[in-house]
Amino acid sequence: MSSAAAATENVQADRAPSEWFTAAELAQLALPGLPTDKRGINRLAADEGWASRVDLERKPLARPRKGRGGGVEFHHRLLPGETQVALGARGLLPGKTSRPASDGTGWAWFERQADKVKEEAEARLALVQEIETLEQGGMTRSAAVAESASRHGKGASTIWSWLNLIRGVAVENRLPALAPRRCGGGKAQEIDPEIWKLFLSDYLRPSAPPLTNAYERTAAIARERDIPIPSERTFRRKLESEVDAKIVILKREGEEALRQSLPAQRRTVAHLHALEHVNIDGHKFDVFVRTAEGTIVRPMMVAIQDLYSRKIVAWRLGETESSALVRLAFADLFQKFGIPKACTLDNGRGFASKWITGGAKSRFRFKIREEEPTGLLTGLGIAIHWTLPYRGQSKPIERAFRDLADTISKHPATEGAYVGKNPLAKPENYGSKAVDWADFEALVADGIARHNAKTGRRTETARGRSFDEVFEESYRVAPIGKATPEHLRMALLAADQKLVNRKTGIVELFGNRYWSEASSNASGERITVRFDPDELHGDVHLYAQDGRYLGAAELIHDTGYDTAEAARRVEKKRAAIRRTTREAAKAEGLLDAQELARRQVRLVEPQTPEPGVIRPMPHRGQTAIAAKARPAEQTEPQSDDIEREASVFRALSLIDGGRED
Secondary structure, three states: OOHHHHHHHHHHHHOOOOOEEEHHHHHHHOOOOOOOOHHHHHHHHHHHOHHHOEOOOOOEOEEEOOOOOOOEEEEHHHOOHHHHHHHHHOOOOOOOOOOOOOOOOOHHHHHOOOHHHHHHHHHHHHHHHHHHHHHHOOOOHHHHHHHHHHHHOOOHHHHHHHHHHOOOOOHHHHHHHHOOOOOOOOOOOOOOHHHHHHHHHHHOOOOOOOHHHHHHHHHHHHHHOOOOOOOHHHHHHHHHHHOOHHHHHHHHHOHHHHHHHOOOOOOOOOOOOOOOEEEEEEEEOOEOEEOOOOOEEOOEEEEEEEOOOOOEEEEEEEOOOOHHHHHHHHHHHHHHOOEOOEEEEEOOOOHHHHHHHOOHHHHOOOOEOOOOHHHHHHHOOOEEEEEOOOOOOOOOHHHHHHHHHHHOOOOHHHOOOEOOOOHHHOOOOOOOOOEEHHHHHHHHHHHHHHHHHOOOOOOOOOOOOOHHHHHHHHHOOOOOEOOOHHHHHHOOEEEEEEEOOOOOOOEEEOOEEEEOHHHHHOOOOEEEEEEOOOOOOOOEEEEOOOOOEEEEEEEEOOOOOOOHHHHHHHHHHHHHHHHHHHHHHHHOOOOOHHHHHHOOOOOOOOOOOOOOOOOOOOOOOHHHHHHHOOOHHHHOOOOHHHHHHHHHHHHHHHHHHHHHO
16 A cells, blocks of 8 residues: 555544545545645635635635634535545545445436436536536525526526425435436226236247237136226236246247347357367268268268367268267377367267267177277376257357358259258258268368368457468467377277187288288287278287287288289298298297207116016916826925916916927
8 A cells, every 4th residue: 555545544534524624634635636735726726716605605615724723724515526526435524424326316216217318317417516606606596596597498497496306415416316207197007916917827838929819818808707907008018017038038938048048158268279178079961972882871970179279170970970980080189189188078968878879880790899988088188078969159169060061061062962951951952862972071071171271260269360370370389298109099999809810810800801920929819909990901909808909910902813013022021921930939049859859858667576476377278288298296295386386387388389389
């Protein structure tokens, strides 16, 4: 706080309300309409003759100051009007404490009046101030009124009535007091409450009947019940004055009409930079297009728009709105520009729900993993903001779709294939043509490029430039999160349970064959393949069933039967693979077969154990006859062990003899 302001506050705090002020006191108060120094105030008093001024009772408005210091003090009526208002607002005038304008002063009523009423009040106030000036110059009030009446062509009685209107009214509240308050042509005719309720119930219906019809039906009921009823004009005036217009809109037109009648929130993007915040939505073109399979469809485009510049930074075209289309659009965005910080999406049953079940299975004849793109976004640290569908105020991309509907759907190349924006707007040549898919995709690419490059844009950031120029200017200096190969692979589609050929290691997808050392190492296993369906001539990426990344596999191109150059390229690649494999095998340091045999563990021949019990063997055939021909002395009794041993040897000798025969 400055020293001058502090001094002013001290003077106000120490001074009691008074009608008289010295030049020094007025200078210290620093009031509007007066010089800020004592000398300047005295000069103003001399120029305007304050010392000779008198009031209506001929009493002087300037007098010598009594007490210490002496000097001259001036009555507050000598001061300019704005100075008197300021003194009253500060509570320095007796009985002039500032009051709120709504404290019975009529300002609230005055503000609602037409300009004609306000202009007449200002003219009356100017005439009253002129009379007061004449009084301060020394004239009596009667003489001043007569003078003003003659000068302005007004009746003296009229002017006196105006002066009576402001008697006892604070100076700052005179304007509403002097405003004319003309009444209408009498008291409005009363409407029976029950009849009024019947009228409102009839008029405030969704079918929105005309007021005249609602009044006629209500009047018929009133006549039947012998209830007096005013004119239709009275009903109309009462409706306009007592029923809120928003209630009429809600009951007759609905919630959406009420929402549109309220001011839309205006959002600024000045605090953003390029690729900081994007919004994504889907748009179905009103054009018949023939797919590669011969099916006639209306294509669906998923597009991503940069909020700062309004540039469409990525888009994909498909047969239906699906999670596959969304993931691929984000993959294009990540690869070409980078990773945004935030993304605005539709909420509810529209766009988001179609991400999961939007017809992906009908397009791909194998299992496609149902992955929510929101999981992709959150995994990359992209904040998600949800909005309500069909709200152009929330998503500027819907305004871009309206432009593209005119420039693409109604292009001369689509003549005969355009179906109209609704079933009631079909053109005369409806259904007479279908555009080929490749041609329409090229048309969309050209239309979006022209949309981004068009100059004269009137957005907050464009200011006459194109969306491309705005984006490039900010993108060049903004901190952008660039996508790594891992990020890009996350956005591709995933085909689960693809079987790798057990013998060759080939992976087949859409009739194409892919191979790499990674796929060869996974021969005979089921893997997950991530791919871009619009870039099937590029690499695909292989993942194990537990989520481990195995590597990329490149396309094996088909070649002509008699193409020697292609055969040489294939053979060269095969030779390189064989050479690499041999070098890798050599690097393993394997042992040859002889060295491996030498290092084998030698087995020790086990010793034959002695039998604890020998089973007796009976003699049959020639062995028994030979035994009977032995001399009797050979059968002399011996010990059991000797006898068994002898019998065994005799049997063996007989067998050997028989073999010789």
